[in-house]
Amino acid sequence: MFGVVVVGIGIAGSVRIRDLLNPLPSSPSESLKLQGFVSRRELGECNGVQQVSLKEALQSNKVDVAFICTDNQNHEQSIRSFLEAGKHVLVEYPLALSAQAAHELWQLAEQKGKVLHVEHIELLTEEFKQLKKEVDGKELVEGVLHFTGGALDEQKFGFPSFSGIARITWLVDLFGSLNVTSARLETNNDEKYSKLTANFATGDNRPLTWIEERAPGLKREKKVKFTFKSGVLDTFPPTSRGAVGPFMLDQNLFAQKLLGHISTEELAAEKNRILHCIELAEKIKQYCQQ
């Protein structure tokens, strides 16, 4: 059994508590036991789970694992503290808000011999799995991924290439390692509007464009237009709702890592993808600030 604390009780943290309290029968998640949660607010109790202080969570020998579900700007500090205290860590993406911090945190986890898992529900949705099937085996000519969504506070969630890292992860998972060729950010502070445009080249030197557009009230939506030698893909293939939600799938994967059931090859591939995506986010930020 691994004792767990959840840190940060917003949307993601609440889903984590729900899923920890209701593990799928006979799934790896049954080896996780929720011991408490950490919040800056005085919540006392949440679904029968006790609030604990950050200090208690770090020091308690009943806690083996921390789920970090706070705003992005807090991830680095929280991960560092829990790893230093000898705990395994699951963190909601993005791992950190700079490539350097990401590398340091990974090094620390390895030094401490602890699992550092970066949630990646964007790869675990039925929508993405179907898209990946469609794309598999096709030869890309050029492509665009356009995301729209509500405004995010940059103070809390970081530069848009980091808060939007799930879109980079999609492109890397579909088309392999990428290079950033240019990027720009347009903003209108009065309207809390931001539009990031990043241009990539694939390993075969094919162009990919990512647009991340955010403003209050903008609907959370993704559009793709992938031109292949064999034709254009510009609608998402139809999907049925998966039997198990993406956060639960991610939690099961994490539990399998704790149990030592994931191969070293798979772990290394995941680490490479995560660090590669963070490096792309960093390069995009640099281009935008030039």
Ligand SMILES: NC(=O)C1=CN([C@@H]2O[C@H](COP(=O)(O)OP(=O)(O)OC[C@H]3O[C@@H](n4cnc5c(N)ncnc54)[C@H](O)[C@@H]3O)[C@@H](O)[C@H]2O)C=CC1
């Ligand atoms: N909402 C979602 O569907 C998904 C969220 N994520 C990630 O999950 C993280 C949280 O996102 P949301 O839950 O959507 O945001 P949110 O704003 O609803 O929740 C963040 C919570 O963390 C708390 N918090 C911040 N600093 C803290 C600290 N030092 N100690 C304790 N609590 C602290 C805030 O008060 C807030 O309640 C982000 O990293 C986000 O990228 C990732 C995938 C999906």
Ligand SMILES: C=CC1=C(C)/C(=C/c2[nH]c(/C=C3N=C(/C=C4\NC(=O)C(C)=C4C=C)C(C)=C\3CCC(=O)O)c(CCC(=O)O)c2C)NC1=O
């Ligand atoms: C309803 C309001 C709503 C909010 C405020 C919300 C926030 C939100 N959703 C995210 C990702 C995500 N959110 C979801 C899914 C959900 N997340 C949910 O809160 C719910 C209800 C679902 C529905 C099943 C998924 C699958 C991702 C991964 C990225 C993606 O594929 O879009 C992220 C991480 C950053 C990002 O990739 O944009 C945030 C902050 N999502 C929402 O849907």
